[in-house]
Amino acid sequence: MSQLGQPLRAVAARVMQSVENGQSLSQCLPHAMGDVADNERPPLQALCYGTCRWFHRLDGELQARLNKPLRKSNRVVHHLMLVALFQLRFSQQATYAILNETVEACRALDKPHLTGLVNGVLRAAEREGEPPLADEAGRFSHPLWMLEKLRHNWPHDWQAILETNNTQAPMTLRVNALRFSRDDYLQLLSDAGIDAKATLFAPHGIQLTAPVPVDLLPWFSEGAVSVQDEAAQLCTTLMDLAPGQRVLDACAAPGGKTCAILESCGELEEVVAIDESADRLPRVQENLERLDLMATLKQADAADIDQWWDRKPFDRILLDVPCSATGVIRRHPDIKLLRRESDIVPLASIQLGLLESMWQVLAPGGRLVYATCSVFPQENHRIIRRFLKQQDNAALVEPDVLWGRDMETGRQMLPVPESHDGFFYAVLEKPEP
Template sequence: MTAFSHPDDFAGQTQPLRAAAARVLQAVEDGQSLAQCLPLGHASITPQEKPELQALCYGTCRWYHRLDAELAQRLKKPLKKSDRVIHQLMLVALFQLRFSQQASYAVLNETVEACRALGKPHLTGLVNGILRAAEREGEPEPTEPAVIYSHPAWIVAKLRHNWPDHWQEILAANNTQAPMTLRVNADQGSREQYLQWLTDTGIEAKPTELAPWGIQLAKPVPVERLPGFGDGAVSVQDEAAQLCTTLLDLAPGQRVLDACAAPGGKTCAILEHCPELTEVVAIDQSAARLPRIRENLDRLCLSATLKEADAADTGQWWDGEPFDRILLDVPCSASGVIRRHPDIKLLRREADITPLAGIQLGLLESLWLTLKPGGRLVYATCSVFPQENHRIIQRFLRQQFDARLIGPEVSWGMDTGFGRQLLPDSQAHDGFFYSVLERSTQAPGPPIKNV
């Protein structure tokens, strides 16, 4: 067995750290996300090793394509499928040799031991020989952009086509570790007060430039160290994601829908921004993710109506009472948050984008009918691909004649003609797209024929 299937498979079995990392990476290659399989990997190591396991797995995923290119050069022939976990083990070791401060002799010796622990003693000679050569000869000079920037070739090609002036900085930003950013609960105090609280606690931080309630930490810290976290004074949320509340134009008495709401960060931000809303309805299709929304609401002492439903199937959940505001944060490629989720490089396929675009347009069309005339809908993605962003809005406006595009009149991001695009910033925010639509109070006119 090379990939994780159930936590019981590893109950009571302590494995070498690198063996656990190799099995996690094999699970990712087999289609599981790091969020799914890392907790199972934790079951096979000591509690003290958990942070290092996470660092190994995230780092190897981040540089996977570059490391894999080097390993392919060093292997005379690919390992057979049943030995594939040893391929992952050597990638973990290469990551440490190339991108960590770990002593080389320790990497080599402990990787060989991990090979035995994985039940592959016959491959220890191969592993030892390849890693010793890698240490002795150094990394081959990468020449292809996909190898230099360690991304799938299709992502590189798509970014070069869509962002010819920015593709390299996007790829470089994707390979950085994202900063830890907080959202201050305005109902409990000001950003300036919380910044002082952090200073008094010995945590260095600064205000974000775009999000009015955002704070960026100089270094990540466990949430337990954040003053007032347990009492709801602050939440962890990227700066770009916080901007949704500034675009919704919230006011007391409104009824608001947060579609595709899990894990609930934006739901909570909406309620913090305007506590006098009549109701906030939060929908998510995944029953397993709804408790996360409830946990966030409870910590912040907030209340919302939670529904498990496919947001596009309005007949399943909508009571017929229209919404004044809708936040539609659609499922997407997550190409704007690769730095936070480097396993996206291994899990996402180019063939996924067109079906996702169909889901996004379908959600927009369905939820538009639940919006009150004169109401506002904010369409959001954490993607940098126009196919999921401004082209969706462009297609929607061609067919929806009671929809009007509103600016938004902001200074941040790039104007695409159908919304604002933020590209990932290695020093600040993730990549996000926002478009703001208003439903006309007038009856829609006849379709306009394309000329």
């Protein structure tokens, strides 16, 4: 039976359950969108993102309101109540509508015996207001391990990082420099009634005052611009790209940086874009096609160089490694539920392994830019330090830039409200023999 027309909150509760079971919002939301009417898609997205963003705060309150946890088989009703609590605490929607529709969603989830409980919990939540937040995990709405790690790593900044993570990130564009100057595109936006300004550090970046659907952006489908955070755009400013170079983007999907590389230097000899994910690699091709750019795509484990390398060294390598993504929590609040403390050590070992392998395919005189969207030094500064300890033909380049914090081995950007995400960059060169 088609589920189209399912109550919005019932669909949102199922999405939240999938996230709790380890699926990311970008994996499960597109499927869930098929279960609701077209006009309910934006509210479904807002409900799921908002509930993830405030999960730890809402869950603290809900647990305190329940005499005992629901059985595992009824867990979806726990998520349904979280979705409703998110609306009660963070939306302008009328309380009676939230209550009625949540009870209706409980029935649609085939849990009619729990409607009384749902109604009682939400009525009490409405009547009594939000209780004082019991602990820091609730107060900052982050998992405790992440909060403690940030406090340890950033004793002066951890609160600002956590607070910024709970805000909405701005929509930032990268103007395709092969097509338009930034000033010309700003004019096009202004003509279209879209308020925007140039980014501070990224030379082709434009930040919108309010997000808009991409199809309202002038010439979007013709490849005039891409959506990309300012910090991510900065990779090309560190690569020292020049015509004739052979360039490798070693962890490329969905291709944001591959395309930025190709746009920032028109006459590169070749750009090879590798990703090990068969699901994600087609996104690189889609982006290349929209922007009318060309790269050689390979699906491979970049670290296994015998599998894919043709023995022709690369002059430039971008190594945008898989990481905890703790610098982009504003854009992906499900990271708070998905990431585990135990993920970080294995990630660090993958990152160091990738760096060691990529060093083998870098030409003498070549440059490698290491990037993460993490704010943990364990994945950033310490990876580079470990690499430099064991590698004597690697030289650190100190970027001459006005952004980020100097971490000895690279530049760390922390997320900034109404501005860029958290990112780390290090630049290494292989001396000529």
